[in-house]
Amino acid sequence: MITLRGGMLVIPGGIRRADLTIEDGHIAIIGAGSSGGKVLDCSGCLIGPGFVDVHVHFREPGQTWKEDIETGSRAAAAGGFTGVVPMANTDPATDRGHLVESMVRRGREVGLVELRPAGALTVGRRGDEVGPIEELWEAGVRIFSDDGDSVAGSDVLEEAMIRIGKLGGVVAQHAEEATMTAGGHMHEGVVSAELGIRGLPAEAEERVVARDLVLAARTGVRYHVQHVSTSGTVSLVRAARSKGVLVTAEAAPHHFSLDHRRLRDRNPIMKMYPPLRTPEDVAAVAGAVRDGTIEAIATDHAPHTSMEKDVTLEDAPRGIIGLETSASIAWSILEDDPVAFFQRMAVAPARLAGFIDQGRWLEAGGPANVVVFDPDHVWTPERFESRSQNSPWLGTPLRGRPVATIFNGRLTSEVGER
Template identity: 40%
Template sequence: MELLIKGGRVIDPANGVDQIADVYIENGVIKAVGNSTGEAASKQVQVIDATGKLVIPGLIDIHCHLREPGGEAKETIAAGTRAAARGGFTAVCAMPNTNPVCDSQTGVEFLKARAQATGSVRVYPIGAITKGSSGQELAEMADMAACGAVAFSDDGKPVPRSDIMRLAMSYAQMVGKVIISHCEDPELAKDGVMHEGYWSTVLGLRGIPAAAEEIMVAREILLAESVGAPVHIAHVSTAGSVELIRQARQRGVDVTGEVCPHHLALTDRAVEGFDTSTKVNPPLRADKDREALKQGLKEGVLTILATDHAPHTAEEKAREYNYAPFGISGLETAWPLYWKELIETGCLTVNELVAMLTVNPARRLGLAGGTLTVGSPADVTVIDTERKETVTLEGWQSKGRNTPFVGWTLQSWPVTTIVGGRVVMIDRQLVQG
């Protein structure tokens, strides 16, 4: 298929491009960026008018939960990737906390096959660090890397044993992959359901202290430094974690961190109404933590944005706050929330925001895409920065409807998503087939 995306503001941070231009796509790859109308004039092409809109590399989410196999009531690869497409994402990295856990070559191959058969966007498997994510014995990391795992994580669970994590970092480095760490001291966090602070006291809910995250962030940094391996910190949520990462990067440690939209848009005060859609791990933190995350992004201490999309059934989230599962369904509202918190506040430039959702995650995990370079895969997202929508569940694609943002009016929405030259979403509508 040939496509011509005309007249948009093309932003490609990987190549330092920010200009009004056309993007011409042929045979699933970027053929030209610039004034390509003459080249395309003699051909039958589909033309997408992007006048007044952003045309950027397809968004990449390096942290989401697709639940399949074993959790299909919460989400499926089909539904989760439709949600991704609607959110402007052309690629997602699936965490391994499925049932069974993706801790073997078989698990990786299953995910790839299901994504090929039912997915709307690219799906990259993340393999488990330990067998069954039990934290006790390393999984077959080399086998998983050889068949397509792009990173390793026990996300959803910390790796409690330092010796196992140190060994995992060494093995991951040998196969050219990155460890993604869920930083949580299980004893400090035990039975906690929200951030430990003023609001947990007022609401009578058991709190999770910031130290539960920070202790493990410090451990991962020291272990990575000791073996000279890279490490990526998932869902950074506290001011202390930002400072630890800042100091480590100044020392030359190869550590990166990601921030999720809900940790920028909400604080622990949002739990006041006991809405279980605000229950997430790590929990919504205090305002000082939210401001520290923004400052960390502004300074380049934190360089990646990710959703931590964690869908659950309505029945699970309808439980009492203490017993409801952690997680927010985040793929479909991520971009406008980032726009609200990072662009409208002047925290980041548009180019910086685009980089944190495209080239930065692509480079960190060695993924294809993240750029509009000629010859690269034609993964493209078109954003209407003037479009305003009120978040509703009408048209919602994820099976998990556990979002605290229903009723919020947000500006700047993805309107077209193109994966490998194929239009999968246009005018906010999913394209079938």
């Protein structure tokens, strides 16, 4: 039994002071004066559903020197997460049902977070042939994506949309027109020109999203834009939704907090696809997260070892880790709206990914997947639970931190000294 004492429960109607008792994997009592078992002092903290990330890379199978399901799960728990969707760009690609099942099994053995893997849209993520969608669905897949690459062929994508639409699944796209981004290392703009580095234009993302929205409108599928990074993409999503297209979107913390000027010193840590964009893009993405045009915050947690990242910007692999800093960065743009904070971090992503026991507003009798978030805790990350440490926030003071995570009624992470 765990008692959360003295915290503030966040529910759709707002915030109320409450104590929670957790027993046998469920929330037993919500009320003042509950006690028993292990007691956590939650004074000054917000309590809500455990966070859910619809976009992580756990590198298992295939690249476990960067991360594996165990270290990725530990990073997730430390970041306040109780549910994650690992992307299909593993080796081999997650394009068959048995591969999904073995990841889920390994996740259960580790027991720190619920895994609901994404399935590849195409065979081997090669883009030329739609994969065994129905088999993946049977194995529990709800989000289909070739993340890491765009599905370039309209015919292939349309067939996938029709088949996934029939099942009620989600087609998620890493939007990048590869013919425009080949050889690029950062956003194409004033900074890339200054440095003489080949860039990735904003249009490379927007062209793919615009095309996909036409196909989504025609097929009626649920279509999801992964890691939105430009103001143009925000406008496209907004316009399509107002016309009734079933479109959702996610944004990564780095895309609403850091811009391309951070690459002036050619720091390879700042390299990712999509790249850090202009301050105007950053403001547009942050605004869209705040107003709900972008309903899910997703990290694109992409571990690479320091050996791999300790090279020139041009040679560095793309991507940063994000699970352990996501809530702090999200809080920096949502601190005036705790209900929206939990909606973007837990409720909306859980619905999108088809989780049943995740992202549910806390109530007596409900599943005990819970995070305790201290909005005033100032901390400086020095070492992450992730096997890789490629984070732009290493050594940077942050405000707001998950101080306890409870998954299936069990404490999976706790910050001792506060």
